[in-house]
Amino acid sequence: MAPTGIAILGSGIFAKEAHLPAIATVGPSVVELKAIYSRSEKGAASLAEDAQAALKLASRPDVYFDAAPNGNLDALLARPDIQAVIVVLPITTQPGIIRKALAAGKHVLSEKPVAPDVASGLELIKDYETDYKPKGLIWRVAENFETETSYQIAAKAIKDGKIGKVSYYNARVVNYMDTSSKWYNTPWRTIPDYQGGFLLDGGVHTLAALRVMLPSPIKTVSGFASLNREFLKPEDTINAVVQSADGSHGVLDLTWGAPTASAAEHASKGITIVGTDGWLSVDSVKILDGPKSVGGMRVTVVTAQKDKDGNVTGETEEINEQVSDGVPNELQFLVNAINGSDNGLGTPLGALRDVAFIEAALNSKGSPIDVEKLMKLA
Known part of the structure; x- marks a missing residue:
């Protein structure tokens, strides 16, 4: 089975110190990091360089940022070779990006907490259950505990x-x-x-x-x-x-x-x-x-x-x-779920209880x- 093409949305500390090592642990036969998005070119480029070193890639992942008309988040989400995204963005930013990624037909692994409050979390989960889950899209919350x-x-x-x-x-x-x-x-x-x-x-x-x-x-x-x-x-x-x-x-x-x-x-x-x-x-x-x-x-x-x-x-x-x-388990379990083997961990409703x-x-x-x-x- 071909590796799942993924992108990281966000270039902060946890993306670098936790998600890059996790991708390395899961390995290139399971996932292939193709792109990185950040609001700024500097942030995206920096994480891409770190990714190239950490994952021993021949070239750095493609860089996307808001000020690039043909290289922004919409352009990244339009790529057919990217099947899933890892969302590592500020808490209040994440719900809108999750919806955007799902609407583009991407599977999503989003960092905890699932939402900033219960009300917005319920709305987000309802949108997923109604509009995207029936299409076979997987959304899991990256709650590593x-x-x-x-x-x-x-x-x-x-x-x-x-x-x-x-x-x-x-x-x-x-x-x-x-x-x-x-x-x-x-x-x-x-x-x-x-x-x-x-x-x-x-x-x-x-x-x-x-x-x-x-x-x-x-x-x-x-x-x-x-x-x-x-x-x-x-x-x-x-x-x-x-x-x-x-x-x-x-x-x-x-x-x-x-x-x-x-x-x-x-x-x-x-x-x-x-x-x-x-x-x-x-x-x-x-x-x-x-x-x-x-x-x-x-x-x-x-x-x-x-x-x-x-x-x-x-x-x-x-x-x-x-x-x-x-x-690493979060990522592996997401890919397993995409491939039809879901262990039930990381559900948005479960994370909303927290x-x-x-x-x-x-x-x-x-x-x-x-x-x-x-x-x-x-």
């Missing part, structure tokens, strides 16, 4: 009953951000025109991980949001108590407003899920990959051993460590908000 092997391993452990029925859970994210950070110093993040700032941009990852692992979706959110560091407007911290549809419940703490770098380094972080017969945790770790240390995750599964009367007599522990692989949690927590002010109703009524 959803496709991480580690979270899938944890989900299977729960499904297989290794910790019994889920009772309660907690997730904690503590991040330190300063004005010199490369992630802060992008104009659309410095002055965000969307709710929640980094809480939306980064917080959806944790919700996606829980969505993958928990056997029942989060239904009710009661929380508070606050701004603790002025330059991270509009908010940088959420503390929420949640309940899943099956009655299990949990506590979620998300902050990008830690006061010092040491707080982010030493604070207890990660996800723990407790069941009637054990518990599991997923934590970020460094893993040796040959001579270098790379980012990865450790899944710890502890199962209670019981006698015939149900008394705990001991416990067993399983530990699994995996190098982070979510971004946005719905953030929206609910930002607006709760302590009152319970039904996520299901928010998804239907927004």
Whole structure:
């Protein structure tokens, strides 16, 4: 089968540092990067040069930018040799570009979050379901936590009953951000025109991980949001108590407003899920990959051993460590879906549930908000 011709729309940090390596990992027999689009010629040309080096190409991918009458986004989308696009653009820009790409007959992999808010996300999904999905076009959301092997391993452990029925859970994210950070110093993040700032941009990852692992979706959110560091407007911290549809419940703490770098380094972080017969945790770790240390995750599964009367007599522990692989998996799964083998990961509606949690927590002010109703009524 011939490789799928793809283009990257956007030339920012994540396109360079995550999507180019992912394309290299998936390999030229699966995808062929043919073009790069950015609003500016400089941005597109720079990423094209990086792509040529990273992918060991004989020549750089074609460059498209807004000021080129015959080489703009419309010209790129008109190419029949490009079957799919990866959209890596600012949050509020993405919905319009997604629609444009789908209208041009392209399959789409768009970066998370799926939309800046629930209402616009529902409209976008309705347009896709009505106008483009019936034509066989695939749209997937690039939520790499959803496709991480580690979270899938944890989900299977729960499904297989290794910790019994889920009772309660907690997730904690503590991040330190300063004005010199490369992630802060992008104009659309410095002055965000969307709710929640980094809480939306980064917080959806944790919700996606829980969505993958928990056997029942989060239904009710009661929380508070606050701004603790002025330059991270509009908010940088959420503390929420949640309940899943099956009655299990949990506590979620998300902050990008830690006061010092040491707080982010030493604070207890990660996800723990407790069941009637054990518990599991997923934590970020460094893993040796040959001579270098790379980012990865450790899944710890502890199962209670019981006698015939149900008394705990001991416990067993399983530990699994995996190098982070979510971004390459997103791309591989998109191509698989295009070729008729869809594993169901990365659906826009699933990703919208993550946005719905953030929206609910930002607006709760302590009152319970039904996520299901928010998804239907927004």
